[in-house]
Amino acid sequence: MTVDGYTEEQLRVAVAAAVRAPSLHNSQPWRFALRDGTIEVRLDPARRLPATDPTGWAARIAGGAAVFNLRLALAVAGVPARVTRRPDPREPDLVARLAPDQPRLATPRERALFAAVPRRYSNRAPFWPDPVPTDARWRLLEAARDEGAWLDLVVGAGPVNAVAAIARSADRVLDRDPAYRAELATWIRRERSPDGVPVGSGGPTGEPQDLLPQRAFGGRPRAPGRDFEPEPLVAVLGSTGDTAGDQIAAGEALQRVLLTVTDSGLAASLLSQPIEVPGAREQLRLALGRSGTPQMVLRIGYGQPGWPTPRRDPAELIDLPVAPS
Structure with a gap:
């Protein structure tokens, strides 16, 4: 048995995690939409980097990282997703569509990785000489x-x-x-x-x-x-x-x-x-x-603790269905 569709509240909670994904120059080139109970991840053409990323490779890497955070957030909420990447070749900016899968409890690994989402950041400072075990x-x-x-x-x-x-x-x-x-x-x-x-x-x-x-x-x-x-x-x-x-x-x-x-x-x-x-x-x-x-x-x-780079308000990145007039 699967959930009929994701709700606006589930979308908002998941997007709050998705926006913590890394992106080239912290450009945050993504938008999120609720469509027929699924969550769509799209690239934002206004945030392309034409000189640095002329092929869109970096934007797609960032979009995939955001998809993974969405997957974690939904799994921890008990409503894991089936992911279809590039669901419509006619829409190159459509990165992925996430549909509800069989409800289940999150695994310990999913919970641990989800807890790491707000603590992850790029540390560009020198590291300590201690070897990685x-x-x-x-x-x-x-x-x-x-x-x-x-x-x-x-x-x-x-x-x-x-x-x-x-x-x-x-x-x-x-x-x-x-x-x-x-x-x-x-x-x-x-x-x-x-x-x-x-x-x-x-x-x-x-x-x-x-x-x-x-x-x-x-x-x-x-x-x-x-x-x-x-x-x-x-x-x-x-x-x-x-x-x-x-x-x-x-x-x-x-x-x-x-x-x-x-x-x-x-x-x-x-x-x-x-x-x-x-x-x-x-x-x-x-x-x-x-x-x-x-x-x-x-x-x-191993590095000295720092802090994540800022992110845009998740509410500004969500496109909700237009209610019929």
Whole structure:
């Protein structure tokens, strides 16, 4: 027996979790609608990043991450969802449709990941040198597999340096584009704002000795002796294919991994530069010896607690059915 349809209240509660998903430059490129008892997730054309994300890859990753948070919220409410990704090819901005499935109690893992939703954020500061334990690494690998994705943990100085060199090269390619730099500048927030990246959350200014690149989100100077960790745990998340549906599913996998990071007491930051540059993405795939498609690079470790970036009011992102006149 399934629930007839989701209610406005269930939608509002679920969207409050969905908006906590990560997105490139914290652009929050999503809208949510209630249609015939289902919840639809759509991309907002007004929030596209034409210079940074011309293909819409990053927006679909963000949309998939929001879908995963919706799934968790609905499962914890006892009304889990069946998800159809890209339900109508004629509507490319329609990410997914969630319909009520068989009612059941949430699993302990779903409850733990849902509790991590408000605590997850990108930590762009240097991490402590403490290594990530083996059991935590296995949980991250399992989280990706649970969503049909793969996660490669890059181990050893040689492989890490190879991935870092690809990331730095991609960052230089992007930085040479005036349109990219101008677009990035529009999302840096020096005053309180419901979107974009506050200067305080942007991480310290990059320096020549840094192994991995940092986006210039405000140029906050680093404290003396607070260089980035010399041997970070670098992970690459990927999928078997690279269709729009594959990218949405990769976003769901990314969010499961990130919430597992948070639930494990770890921190993470995202490095999408090697994915944004097609040549660098292919170099990364070859360096990993993978036949699939890299979708995100992550830096994982133990970090000083911080705070999530702001979010827009969920009520402003919901489109409800128009009542008949």
